[in-house]
Amino acid sequence: MNRRNLLLGVGGAALVGVAGGGVGYAIRSPQSSAEPAPTTAAPAKYRSRPDLRTMPDVTITTPANGTVGGYICLSPASGTGLWGPLMVDENGSPIWFKKVPDPATVAIDFKVQQYRNQPVLTWWEGTIGGTGGQGVGQGEFVLADSSYREITRVRAAGTEQADQHDFVITARNSALFWVYDPIPYDLSPVGGPTDGVLHDGVIQEIDIATGKKLFEWRASDHVGLDESYAPLPVGNSAHLPYDYFHANSVGVAADGNIIISSRHTWTTYKLDKTTGAVIWRLGGKKTDFTIEEKASFAWQHDFRQRRDGTYSVFDNGAGVTKVRDYSRGLVLRLDEAAKTAKFVAEYLHPDKISAPTQGNFRELADGGSFIGWGQMPYFTEHNADGTVRLAGHIPLDNQSYRAYKVDWTGAPLDQPxxxxxxxxxxxxxxxxxxxxxxxxxxxxxxxxxxxxxxxxxxxxxxxxxxxxxxxxxxxxxxxxxxxxxxxxxxxxxxxxxxx
Missing domain, CATH: 2.60.40.1930 (Macroglobulin (MG2) domain)
Structure with a gap:
């Protein structure tokens, strides 16, 4: 048994009850005893491809009007086994679907990126929830070309496995992603056991072609336990990993430095790309910025810099606690010298829904934006003024960690x-x-x-x-x-x- 499993106390069985349980994902594996997989096959959905019977339906509720065009990338998940990357057109009609392998394998964060100046599809495959609580993944990333041929798989360096929360291909053809590493830790300063376990958030940058590790950063070296809003595991769960940080996005700022989001500290950080030192904190208990009230956020996801220099984040506003009545896409303008953060715009679902977990918020080429509503099975495309120009949803008993609007040309090598x-x-x-x-x-x-x-x-x-x-x-x-x-x-x- 490796160090990870020893610390987690697992030997193939999933444990539950980590602090903040239910605030990362609210899905179960098809193999879960609480929600068993169906014993009979579903009827064929398409006569030409009866093997794609599990492809979920996508419903468009606001037809496309003035959109940028393109396709929608989703990764539907439910307790009945609808797992796999799914691309649909603006009418909700499937373009491509791939059922990922059983047992208990899920696909997360399906999107289009550039690798070696060519468009590629990327997604994460693995298992979620086997490390003591929901929201933590153990798996690897897949790259596929325009013919849907697998180019390579990107794995974490060392004995750990990659977490699903983000995967960013950089201009130097490396990949940035997270690893959740359970380490022995004295939790007594915050009321936990001296022989506790901490879920450390680790960034790895890996050269895609060689697998060589180029950079590593550990949250525990820079962020204290006192910054967290997540409750400690208690009682019989006291020795399960304390997910104090819960990293969920990593990216590259315009100046080349690294920007990240930590859900459980309500903070986004800018890191020095060479030393890993924290340049600034935005939000949370130790913010370096004075933040306008309307620009504050909590339990957030998907922190990015936009083309005009502003920053965006998916403000869940809900998690272990509910801070805001509804989730939103939030745009802020930062003055990094004066250390001020001002509200620019917010983008809402027409029903002002609250997404307690997951979600993303992305800028589009024409200045509009696209939102995946995470635990809530919806997606929306917005004009620059916030009005909705396309909306839809996957089956209502599903969820998709993120949703993207993409430009893609696919030419499969098989026959019709x-x-x-x-x-x-x-x-x-x-x-x-x-x-x-x-x-x-x-x-x-x-x-x-x-x-x-x-x-x-x-x-x-x-x-x-x-x-x-x-x-x-x-x-x-x-x-x-x-x-x-x-x-x-x-x-x-x-x-x-x-x-």
Whole structure:
């Protein structure tokens, strides 16, 4: 048993009851005894791809109006096993879905980044909740190219595993992410045991190509226990790790230094990129800034610098305690010399919802913003003035740690998929191509032999799966994907019609 498991007191079984339990994630593994996985398979959702039956539905409640275009990246999760990165269009129609492996594996933080000057998909895979409480992950990051081929996996250096909360590819093709490291710690100064365990927040910067560690930073070297708002574990849980910091974002500021968010100290920090020294604290008990009342935040996520120099954060306003009636995307302007923080704007869900956990807030290319509402299964796209120009949700019993609006072109290497159904004296052709973004219409070719397909019928793409009805019952059918100009992008195999 390694040092991590020894400190956590686990040998394969998940423990519960860490301080702040329920404030990181509110999901359970499909293998949880409290919420067992279903014993019967769900019915096929798509005739051409019955294997994608677990792909969750996305509902658009405010149709797109004046948006920047692009696709929406989600990572739905529920207690019934809907796990995997999901990309949909602005109508909520799936573009690409990947079911991640069982058992108890989840996908988190699915998004588009740049690696070696090329767009890539990235997400985290692993398990959550096995370290003594909800919200802490053990896993690794996946990079995939525009054909959905896995390029590499990024793992933490040493014996630890990467946490799911963030993964940022830098301009030098390295990756910044967090590791939650349980270390022996004297918690008596804050009323805990002298032989306690502390969940330390550790930043690692790893060279993606070589796996070499380039930089490391530990919260316990710079941030005291007295900065935390999280309660200590007590009673039978007193020796479980104290999650005093709960890191949930890491990024690079315009000046090249590192900016981070700590949910349990209500503080965002700027760190020297070379020494790791704290340059300033924004928020919390030891803030270096005078903060306007409307610009204060609590239990926050996703601290970023915007193009105009302002900073943004997803202000949950709720966690162990509820500080604000609703969550929001918050924009602040910092005067780093005068140490003042002023309110610039806030972005709200039309229903002013409160998200006790998770969430993100991102600037878009045209000055608008996109919000994933975390534990609440919603996403919204906003104009610069805060008005909503697109809104939707995943199934209401799901949640998505973050949600992103992305620009993406996908060209899968596999063939289009084809399903055939005989209805009366006709054949219904169902065609799809998981991940293809350039398909504008489909053509069904049919005939008596694979080499003699003389009948052609076309239909505009109508979502993930498009259906075309062929009159009569030909012997064979092929589905062909076409772009807007009619160019052939790919074709299925010739499938025999079985009556």
């Amino acid at each position: 998929a084809l399903g055939l159904t005989v209805v009366g004296s006709n054949v219904v052709v169902s065609a799809s191509w998981n991940g293809a973004t350039k398909v504008s219409k489909w053509r069904a070719r049919s005939g008596t032999q694979p080499g003699a397909l003389t009948t052609n019928l076309e239909a505009a793409r109508s979502g993930f799966e498009t259906t075309i009805t062929v009159n009569g019952t030909p012997e064979y059918v092929v589905a062909e994907a076409l772009d807007a100009s009619g160019k052939l992008l790919g074709a299925s195999s010739a499938i025999p019609v079985r009556v």
